[in-house]
Amino acid sequence: MLKDGIYTRASVVLTLEISLSTFASLLSFLLLGAITEVDQGSDRFILGWLLVSLISSAFAFRLIRTHSSAVRYSNLWDYRRVFLALMVKAAFLCLYIFFIGKQTRIHLGVALLDFLISVTLLLLAKGFVVMLYQSVRERTLASLSRTSLLIEGVGESSRSLALYLKSSEKYRVLGFLTVGETDITTLSDLPVYRVRDARELSELKEKLDFSAVLFADQDQVKNREGDILDWLLDLGLKPLIHTPAVELPPANEPRPNFDVRNIKIEDLLGRSEIKISLEDITPNFSQKTILVTGGGGSIGSELCRQLGSLGVKRLIIYDNAETPVYEIRRQLERRYPHLDLKTIVGDVRLLSRLDFVFKTHRPQIVFHAAAYKHVPLMEENPCEAILVNTIGSKNVADKCVEYGIETMVMVSTDKAVNPTNVMGCSKRLAEIYVQSLGLAIEQGSVLGNTRFVTTRFGNVLGSNGSVIPLFKEQIERGGPVTVTHPDITRFFMTIPEACRLVMEAAHLTNGNQIFVFDMGKSMKILDLAKRMIELAGYQVDKDIKIEFSGLRLGEKLYEEVLSDEEQTLPTSHARIRIAQVRAYDYPKALEAVATLEKLACVVEVDKMVTLMKEIVPEYISQNSKFEALDKH
Known part of the structure; x- marks a missing residue:
């Protein structure tokens, strides 16, 4: 097998090029019979000619770096560089003739012949190496199983x-x-x-x-x-x-x-990939200290990977799950060995721990991705949803104001739009608090300079706990693949897409805005399951069956369209819009969130959920025991 990674040293290639070029200069004399025709003493001229050829060749080849690429892969651009270098050499030889060659009958024809012979020799040499390599390569490839x-x-x-x-x-x-x-x-x-x-x-x-x-x-x-x-x-x-x-x-x-x-199934979203201009957003993050809460999660860890490539001054990862934090740290240390990376195990519910991070590292931008996101689990543990998603977001936002953070970007969800479950409502409450705090800063009733931006998007393919890893696991076991309902649909985007849009939103914001993303058409989960089975090389129902398990707690058949033009405003990015939502008074939001925290701490579930429905009247439970608390 050919070793593609092994190349002739550049110094050897350069020496061979100089040698061939100098030999061409000697050959030009021999072909014209110049040696027998010149006057006595012209030997010194010939030696000078060869010396100028040698020096000018070395200068030209090094200047234009004709030896810098692998000879075996020579292309038209490489041949052009050789041609240009030999023109430089010819120019030096012409100058030599002009200043010294007047004493002899050597004429410019020798220089022209020298140039033609040099071009022919070097191009033939490179062409021979290319043909030899390709011949050997083809024989080698023919023996491989491909x-x-x-x-x-x-x-x-x-x-x-x-x-x-x-x-x-x-x-x-x-x-x-x-x-x-x-x-x-x-x-x-x-x-x-x-x-x-x-x-x-x-x-x-x-x-x-x-x-x-x-x-x-x-x-x-x-x-x-x-x-x-x-x-x-x-x-x-x-x-x-x-x-x-x-x-x-x-x-x-x-x-x-x-x-x-x-x-992969991520390639089949039914729409073009969402892209952003990294050149435009890089100045917003380059040489800045950035904190990512929930940095060990699916979105948080990908954010860290992408931020690591943008030349940030320091990256701080904050998460309460030690194993994911350890894994993302290992990845980043391997990918970006010069990145100033800090990993901190901590909880957004603990104000003292947050205060330590802000006081010690003084971040300039905060991406808040820490959250509980599993709908059925939060339906069974509603107090934890409030303490993490709502109170945790409040704690981070308050510290951002206290320490004069430039921008806080909060990652939210499409389930906050007309929520039907505790998780979605807890995220909507976080949005309300953060937005009302930002509005109070704008109005001057709260002192601060922090700009707040919230980003909403739908389901993220491949994220922890999403249907993709679940379906993959079920397919590997031989099935069945479980779908909750034959008609259930969801909007999807990939993890890299989601993180790019979050960073783009941070770039676009003027402060205190909720950005929503155009995620294209919704996808039937049943079609998703079928396609994954087929991509794995199996036939649906013949090799692997699909079973319907029924809607889970708090789950609805259809998610809301995030980017409805009647409820949003455009931005400079075609796939990002600004949601038009009701503004809340900050003192009232502060009081409501404080009450929710007290109720959550003493596990007064019914009272807490009732208050959630009063603050967010569009929160109507579906497939949940909390339907009994809705006002009909």
Whole structure:
């Protein structure tokens, strides 16, 4: 097997280039018969000519760095650099002729011939190395057991991917696959195969004996869902995707083979990936001290990973779960060895612990992601939901004001919109307190400079406790996969998308705003389960069954649309809008939250939930014992 990571030393390449260039200068004299025609004493001129050639070649090649790239991968740009370096050398030789060569019959034709011979020798040498390497490489690859595949599409991204995988030791590209009509028959010396339905794809599979189809990016996957993706799964062909650059680990971590992976359910959201401009948001976080509460959780840990790449001055992770904190610390230390990282085990319910963190580290920006989020569990433990989600948020917000924090970004949920469960209402109460505090600062009734921003989004694919890990576990066990109701739907986004939007909201805010995210169309959980079973290589109901378990405590069939244009205002980002919500008076919000805290501490559940419904009148329980407390 060829060792792609082993290259000839750059100094050796440079020495060979200089040697060939100097030899070309000598050869130019020999070809013209100049040595026998020049006057006596011209030997000194020839020696001077060779010396100028040697020095100018060394200068030009080092200046233009013709030796800096691997010779075996030489391309047109590398040849252009050689050409440019030899032009510099020719210029020096012409100057030598002008100042010294007048005493001889040496003319500029020698310099021209020198240039032509030098170009020919060096390009032939590099070309020979490329051809030799490719020949050896092809023989080596022919002896390997590789996955035969087709690349979907005939666009530029597909063509680039074929060139990228040409030397792959794991994949063998047989050609391109396209659905429908196309006039293109070959692309990058590979055939283009056209199919119109599953039958033609099956025939092509038998003819070529390939086992996978590779998509160039996520948009291609989303565009092909409903036709070719379904055909692939029905025929037992593996759908693969080229890994986006944002998913790749840093250079100091192991990288996947040629950045290709199996298609995941996250690739099939039915909408284009939400993107932000990192160049725009980086100045907001660069060289700043940032605190992330709940930094060991799904959202918090991904926030830490993304913030670590933005050149923050110090990153403080605060969480009460020691194992996740330990894991994220190990990841960040490995990825960003120069990051000033502090990990603190603590609880947002403990004011004294929070005070220690703020006093000791003086953060400038706070991302508040600490929360209890499991709906049925909080329905059974409502007092803990209030103490963590509502009072914990109050504690963090109060410390932000006390220590003059620039911005606090609170991570909320779509379940805070017309809540039907304790968890959703506890997050809405946190929103009310934080927003009323920010409004009081704006009005001057509370002293402070902190800007408060709240972000709402729906279910996050792959987060702890979400349906994706649950379904994966059930599929690995052989089923059944349990869905609560055949008609239940949810809005989804990926963890990286959610964190990007949270950071973008921090960049966009003018203070005291609730941002909601356009998450596209809602997805049926039943369809999600079916697709995950198929992507795992099984057939629904034949290999793995789906069972309906009934709605859980506090669960509703449909989540609210977050980005309704009638209830939101636009921002400069097309996927982020500002929610228009009722403003609350800060003294009343403070009093209500204090009362809730007292009731939660003494576990007066019914009184506490009744007060929650009075503060948030749109909170109407569903599939819960607390329906009895609703005013009909």
